[in-house]
Amino acid sequence: MLTATDHETAIETPHVETWQPRIIAFLCNWCSYTGADLAGISRIQWDPSVSIVRVMCSGRMDPTFVVKAYRLGADGVIISGCHPGDCHYQEGNYKALRRVHLLKRLLIGFGIDPERLRLVWVSASEGDQWAETANDMAREIRDLGPLRLPT
């Protein structure tokens, strides 16, 4: 049923010289996704290694999604929601915050650098902020190098 498993086996260890990071960004529909669109409308360039997955709210973020993303080959994950107090669903972003705090501690246990997960707040008017976030994360992940999960 889960198509994800088909791909999991296909992942190869990348060559360091040609390696490009793969970063998954989960953006809430109301603030951050619109903010990323604004970066596009304004033609503010950001790193192509970041790919966006739209969710309705950062509160929808299941920690499984993050772990699965690493498992499927992502080197970093960004979660971005509305600024505190601005959540379209009142307080979903706070719930995301709580989960990320816990998840980061688990990541350490898995041997994954918690810097590979980043929670940010980007509003619909912050196209430049989004571009900066994406670029900054890409830089960070390039510094950290490819994620090698324990087998």
Added chain:
Amino acid sequence: MPTTDEARIGVYVCHCGFNIAATVDVEAVRDVAADQPGVVCARDYEFMCSNAGQDLIKRDIEENGVNRVVVAACSPLMHEPTFRAAGEEAGLNPYLVHIANIREQCAWVHDDRIAGTAKAESLVNGAVARVALHEPLEAAHAEVNPTTLVVGGGIAGIQAALDISDAGNEVYIVERQSTIGGMMARFDKTFPTLDCAACILTPKMVAADRRDNIHLLTESEVESVDGFVGNFTVRVREKARFVTADCTSCGECVKVCPVSVPDPFNQYMSNRTAIHKAFPQAIPSDYTIDRQGSPPCMEACPIHQNAAGYVSLIAEGRFAEAANLIRRRNPLPFICGRVCYAPCEEVCSRDEVDEPIAIRALKRFAMDWQRENEPEPVPAPPEHHYAERVAVVGSGPAGLTCAFDLATNGYNVTVFEKHEKLGGMLAVGLPSYRCPPDIVDYDIDYIRKLGVEMKTGTELGRDFTLDDLTNGHSGGDYSAVFLAIGAHEGIPLGIPNDDADGVISGIDYLRNINLGLPQETGTRVAVVGGGNTAMDAARAARREGAEVTVLYRRTKAEMPAEEDEFEDAVAEGVRFEYLVAPVEVLVTDGRVRALDCVTMRLDEPDASGRPRPVPVEGSNHEREFDTVILSISQRPDRGWYGDAEHDVAPLGLSRWGTFEVDPASLQTTMPGVFAGGDDVLGPATVVEAMGQGRRGAEAIDRYLRGRPLEGFTSHMPPADPKRGFEERPYEQSPEYGAIPTAPRAAMPKRPVADRLADYVEVDLGFSEDDARREAQRCLHCGVCAECRACAEVCPPQAVRLDMEDTITTLDVGQILVSTGFKSFDSSRITQYGYGRFDNVVTSLEFERMLNATGPTGGKVLCKNGEPPRAVGIVHCVGSRDEHYNRYCSRVCCMAALKFAHLVIDRTDAEVYQFYIDMRAFGKGYEEFYTRVLEEGSTVIRGKVAEVVPAHRSNGDGPHLVVRCEDTLIGKYREIPVDMVVLCNALEPQVDADEVGRVFSISRSPDGFFLERHPKLDPVGTTTDGVYIAGCSQGPKDIPDTVAQAQASAARILSLIGQGEVTIDPVRATVNEKLCGGCKTCLSLCPYTAITFDDEGEVAVVNEALCKGCGTCVAACPASAITGAGFTDDQILAELAGLLAPVG
């Protein structure tokens, strides 16, 4: 469509002209997509959103059996509805269409074609993997409530409301100000046609007022919004106006209001009264009172004395009214005018400028004036009489206030006083040079006139017991008792020999002097202590001819005595020694000979917050005195218990010997017996005791009338009373630094040499001129002074100072937010001199100056009253400037041209315009520009560098010089002018952030509200059913504002016409088989959409309340909750597709 169908996916890659194709190799993307599992066809097209593009999709659905669609194109926020509709037309469930955003989030943000193409391939792969798992969803529908809410009653709000109501729908306008009309109501003329703003606006305001289906809520703000498009529930707070709808706008109130504060409607250039109407044509036309709680001076006063009120009346020379106002709340006004410690002055806002207003001295002035100039006032008899009798024990300030209030209320009151003289501590503790005995008697006589019976020389415990009062043995059957016996027993110092001859407590000493009892005062007197009683005793001892030294164990900074009293004591020759404390009274033949003293030093602060004094070792020294007055503190007299052996105190007492009372009702442990004043508080001030007397009277009234002893209305000052402006952000809060200083009037006093000879009053009181000048220093920081003058003259009695805010809940279908703009604060550009030079004004100030109802009646005048000889008009102040706002404010060029025209029209002045670029973009604007040029306005292209004062050799030159570079001739120029008009930027309202949050509207980087699409949906927002119009969306002129308002009205009417809305089926559902009943989800749902079915022990989602955020889906430990459209499987599949290797 059955969900088990094998997915047959069609992929459609859009070129979007070059928008996508320039960075993304769309053919490559198409080919990669074609190889993905489940994909049956993949196509690319130049404009997929065109009819031809949509037809490609439809044809594949109809002819090639495509049952899932991926469109790789622009953002789903843009064309998802378009492609879903196309799918639906071809018979596909719209939720089986998915968008891969390869434009905004790929082609437009990457310049590397290889990387861009690879990313687009990933995005499409993710979408393909996701859409394979999509299931058909059915959208729900809900009815649309045709009632509409318009927030902001400017021209945008009014116009939209009129249009919507024209179609027969109800509209509520919520406006924060007291009138609708917004900024346009402040303008004089409008460009380019030069028609009068009021002439075209006021008919619309009146129409909005007259319509039965438009409801105006002014001085109101939206507190919260719940619900969704078509069905919002809005909570509105309507602030108390303090004037009822009975107001006939006759304006009698304005004539008597003594308050004068800068008028925000006139940009603070003129003043208005506290009760006011914003401008003559204001709608609603009722007056309103600018009032936010009581002024701080009144708030800080335990008897809630209307200090600001009588100060304002005195400032106007209305002394008799002031005295009558004082009497409304104060039964001891003469005494308070002399000895009150004036907590009001401690919170006076004037202290921020220089010194507090001399409020106490002004009270004394008003009362003395009334005594000298008016017939003796008689208190109003009570409106009704009660049969019950109340006994008040003690005739100090607490007892007298309680007696006065009860008698006013219609009770029979008897006051018992143990001394022959009435007044308690006022009579025995206050030296007569501060408060002459005839003054105390005068106040008490007024209370006696109410019929209060006074029994002197009758002492509790000696002449009667508490039991006698309540059991009818003492000349009456009292239904309630108020104990106000004070704290008359000096606390001994607790050092050896402190009971020797020649050692006396301060309070006993003062009593003996005041009552003319025998009291020996030696020649060398020590007063131990630093409080007010110590000062009183020291000054009294000086009058008895002694040399007096005050010994205080801390320093001057910690001394609790009032500064005035201290200064008088010093003037009268009292010596002060600090950091010294007696440790033993040295005695010869049982009589004091000297004090053994130690030097102290200050240590860390103790519990009282003051530094703790500690003795310096080995610093003992002997000081010779023949009299020692100990003035440490006092406690209630304990003699009244009677014989402690067999008559224990019948009432609960604290360990300090004060009565144990309920803090709210002041009831003692015995029902019906209340207590207040020093016998509860310990030694306190006159006015604090009076406050307790007042509360006691209210409690006794409640007790006797059988009403609950709670919900008291008599005032209790807050523990930490706040100063004026800081805690009360009134619109007209001035900068304290900008207020010219004026010293506090000094109290005239008798010469020191005369004072020591007798006990005649030292303070002489203000003259009329002194008093008025002093009262005029009041800043009116509380605006309404609660003098009630307006209430007294109002013919329909429409003034109600006890009015409270009301909360209204409105059910509306759609909301228009048209909350307008705020004007840029020009003082931020210091080099332009606004706020520093008199004749540098802002555009709004200039509008008011031009307006016939404005501060100059429509004349263009400099501050000195002369018309200007030359006027400089500066464009782009705070806009098109990266230090402030980068955007163009759009209206300033045309407003500046309008100003130029009006100056030329109304004065003989030359006009210079300083502009960067002249933007005359609208219909008739260019023609208007040409016309103004022809009228003789000079235009100089260049940004103004600075405005400086002119150097005048003969005093007759221009006032100001504008310095700038004329970029057209390439020269630096200095233009002499008399007046400079700054055309300020339009900025978002200060609370746009908060308002945006209430209505779930985002803001663009410039801070204005963000429209759903800058071109295609300029009045919609990302929240369905919430629209924006006018300057809250961005700077614009009146024609554009009205156009947006009408556009919003059309959108609103269109949805009302449809009658129902489609609700996105993105909703959570619980799989009952998997739900373990852990209830984790219940507390997470912000909409309480999840309830628990106790029978089935499972969570249940109410679909009508669920908004689809998915928080519960993520949290469910059993994965029992599914979020339609965003299921775990779909998201994980998208991840897998995205991360699969490509290329």
